[in-house]
Amino acid sequence: MNNLVILPIAIPLVSGMLMIFIRERIIWHRVISLISVAASAACAGWLIRLNQTAGVQTLHVGGWKAPFGITLVADMLASLLVFTALIVSFACLLYMFGSIGREHERFFLYPLVQILVCGVNGSFLTGDIFNLFVFFEVMLIASYVLLGLGGKRRQLKETLQYVLINMTSSTLFVTALAFLYSAAGTLNMAHLAERMAEAGQSGPMTVISILLLIVFSVKAALLLFFWLPGSYGAPPAAIAALFAALLTKVGVYAILRVFTLIFPHQPQITHTALIWMGAATMILGAFGVVAYKSIRPILAYNVIISVGFMLFGVGVASQAALTGTVYYLVHDMIAKALIFILGGAMISIAGTDRLQDIKGLIHYRPLLGWLFFVAGLALAGIPPLSGFVGKVLILEGGIREEQMAVAVIGLVSSLFVLYSMMKIFVQGFWGETFLSEGEQHDTGKSALLPGVILTALVIGVGIGAEWVLSMADLAVEPMLDRDLYIRAVLRAE
Amino acid sequence: METFMIIISGVLYSVATYLMLSKTLLRIILGTALLSHATHLMLLAVSGLKKGAVPLIGAGAKYTDPLPQALMLTSIVITFALTAYILVLAYRTYLVSGTDDINKLKGSDHE
Numbered sequence: 383m384n385n386l387v388i389l390p391i392a393i394p395l396v397s398g399m400l401m402i403f404i405r406e407r408i409i410w411h412r413v414i415s416l417i418s419v420a421a422s423a424a425c426a427g428w429l430i431r432l433n434q435t436a437g438v439q440t441l442h443v444g445g446w447k448a449p450f451g452i453t454l455v456a457d458m459l460a461s462l463l464v465f466t467a468l469i470v471s472f473a474c475l476l477y478m479f480g481s482i483g484r485e486h487e488r489f490f491l492y493p494l495v496q497i498l499v500c501g502v503n504g505s506f507l508t509g510d511i512f513n514l515f516v517f518f519e520v521m522l523i524a525s526y527v528l529l530g531l532g533g534k535r536r537q538l539k540e541t542l543q544y545v546l547i548n549m550t551s552s553t554l555f556v557t558a559l560a561f562l563y564s565a566a567g568t569l570n571m572a573h574l575a576e577r578m579a580e581a582g583q584s585g586p587m588t589v590i591s592i593l594l595l596i597v598f599s600v601k602a603a604l605l606l607f608f609w610l611p612g613s614y615g616a617p618p619a620a621i622a623a624l625f626a627a628l629l630t631k632v633g634v635y636a637i638l639r640v641f642t643l644i645f646p647h648q649p650q651i652t653h654t655a656l657i658w659m660g661a662a663t664m665i666l667g668a669f670g671v672v673a674y675k676s677i678r679p680i681l682a683y684n685v686i687i688s689v690g691f692m693l694f695g696v697g698v699a700s701q702a703a704l705t706g707t708v709y710y711l712v713h714d715m716i717a718k719a720l721i722f723i724l725g726g727a728m729i730s731i732a733g734t735d736r737l738q739d740i741k742g743l744i745h746y747r748p749l750l751g752w753l754f755f756v757a758g759l760a761l762a763g764i765p766p767l768s769g770f771v772g773k774v775l776i777l778e779g780g781i782r783e784e785q786m787a788v789a790v791i792g793l794v795s796s797l798f799v800l801y802s803m804m805k806i807f808v809q810g811f812w813g814e815t816f817l818s819e820g821e822q823h824d825t826g827k828s829a830l831l832p833g834v835i836l837t838a839l840v841i842g843v844g845i846g847a848e849w850v851l852s853m854a855d856l857a858v859e860p861m862l863d864r865d866l867y868i869r870a871v872l873r874a875e
Numbered sequence: 876m877e878t879f880m881i882i883i884s885g886v887l888y889s890v891a892t893y894l895m896l897s898k899t900l901l902r903i904i905l906g907t908a909l910l911s912h913a914t915h916l917m918l919l920a921v922s923g924l925k926k927g928a929v930p931l932i933g934a935g936a937k938y939t940d941p942l943p944q945a946l947m948l949t950s951i952v953i954t955f956a957l958t959a960y961i962l963v964l965a966y967r968t969y970l971v972s973g974t975d976d977i978n979k980l981k982g983s984d985h986e
Contacts, residue, residue, distance in 0.1 A: 512946055512949075515950075516949060516953070519953045519957075523953075523956065523957065523960070526957075526960060526964075527960075530964060533967060533971065534971075535968075535971050535972055538964065538967060538968040538971055538972070539968065539972070539980050541964060542900070542961070542964055542965065542968055542980075545957070545960070545961050545964065546895075546903060546907065546961070549907045549911075549954075549957055549961070550895070550907065550910065552953075553907070553910050553911050553914050553954075556911075556914045556915075556918065556946075556950050557914050557917065557918075559918075559946070560914065560917055560918035560921050560922070560943075560946075561921065563918075563921075563922060563942070563943065563946070564921040564922050564923075569942075569946075
């Protein structure tokens with residue numbers, strides 16, 4: 383029992399609600415947002431420390447013992463992801479201050495961001511699969527409003543599509559949970575894992591797991607990603623950065639958790655499906671990054687490629703691949719927020735996102751250009767930046783488990799990532815500028831501070847890989863030895 | 876009783892699917908609402924209706940499992956909020972773009 387576990391959920395929730403009451407005081411909104419995210423990050427950092435020294439931390443909410451009450455579980459995986467998510471939200475908030483405009487701020491932007499963060503943290507920390515659904519919805523409802531905020535025609539259209547798809551997949555989620563409850567008689571993840579290990583994963587259970595896989599695939603943009611490029615292209619860049627860093631990663635986390643803890647017993651069906659869905663996602667994503675000639679769709683398809691790559695790691699499910707996946711998740715959250723923020727700054731300076739109309743930005747903002755260059759290399763996985771180690775481990779795992787074909791697809795997709803990043807860099811930053819002095823639509827200065835912070839993190843996570851990997855190893859431990867997780871939840875004193 | 880409920884829920888699923896495949900926004904939204912009803916009904920039915928006992932241990936030999944109802948209630952609240960939101964969103968889209976036909980909404984993105 384440790385009350386610290388609930389703080390990363392409670393702090394953003396309470397501060398979000400508080401801000402609604404002081405709607406007109408934007409300065410206060412900003413201050414409270416930063417304090418709330420920083421305080422939650424401190425709690426998450428402390429949780430990581432506790433995970434290193436004392437193992438998995440749990441909280442039986444309201445004193446109801448598992449499996450009867452809802453349990454919050456902070457194992458290393460959850461704490462690490464919560465910490466990263468909060469750092470990334472901090473950087474996105476900094477970018478919002480300078481870029482998003484008064485109208486958004488007056489219409490509850492910051493409270494919504496806090497609710498979104500609350501939902502994301504909750505999804506990572508919960509140990510009950512129905513509670514996972516609830517936190518998913520908290521996160522999604524905040525994202526629906528953030529997406530629609532502004533009310534332009536394109537935004538409304540994309541929001542409608544996004545809401546309808548997510549409503550349908552959420553309904554499917556409840557359906558899967560109904561089947562799961564009637565078949566297993568419990569919804570606590572540790573208890574489910576125990577039952578599944580005792581009784582074996584029968585045919586109906588595998589069907590339920592496939593249903594859950596479909597649901598999470600929609601949320602994570604694994605193969606069922608057709609909604610993503612549109613909806614990530616519609617909102618302002620700061621919000622798109624937050625979405626790209628957090629939303630799909632929660633889906634990836636859900637797949638990682640469910641298929642390592644509850645349904646790992648029929649890998650020839652579920653994990654094979656994961657591997658090939660990952661491969662198809664990488665291939666289609668690579669088509670996307672080559673086909674488009676505007677910044678936003680290219681970045682959106684990059685999100686899709688990395689999702690495919692991570693789920694290849696989950697599908698392989700050896701120790702190396704899982705460690706690589708956890709590491710890559712951390713890297714990807716940081717790098718995707720970074721690249722979306724920098725891309726957003728390019729768009730705001732040039733006033734368009736079509737690459738043919740952007741040129742020579744390096745004369746105007748050299749720092750922005752070099753940050754983008756580093757971020758592009760990190761996404762492609764060039765050493766010593768952060769993408770490299772994760773890719774190496776996932777590919778090593780894949781090759782050891784004789785998934786050569788998909789490993790090759792993964793490598794080639796990295797080349798496409800590199801190509802697309804350099805396409806944006808070369809076309810956007812090189813050459814003579816179209817814009818004469820004073821013609822810029824925006825200074826782009828607001829992206830520099832968060833850009834520098836996140837780039838420092840990308841380099842830090844790459845160079846300090848040893849340190850991050852020691853945490854990733856701890857995160858993978860309960861996945862390989864499920865008893866660790868089960869004991870911590872069900873048999874805690 | 877359970878069989879009957881399952882059949883009803885199956886009918887609701889098919890009606891919802893039919894509605895969601897149509898082109899008018901309002902019909903699609905009604906479809907999602909019906910889809911969630913079907914799911915809630917099924918959630919109640921597959922967990923066993925346990926004919927007429929109260930959800931308290933010790934009040935008699937039989938008792939009803941209260942959890943499915945708690946799950947349903949949570950899910951109903953969420954769907955209710957979502958339906959309210961998407962109705963407003965659809966109305967707003969109708970005002971801005973002057974159509975509620977999904978095909979006509981596609982169009983070009985240039986504003």
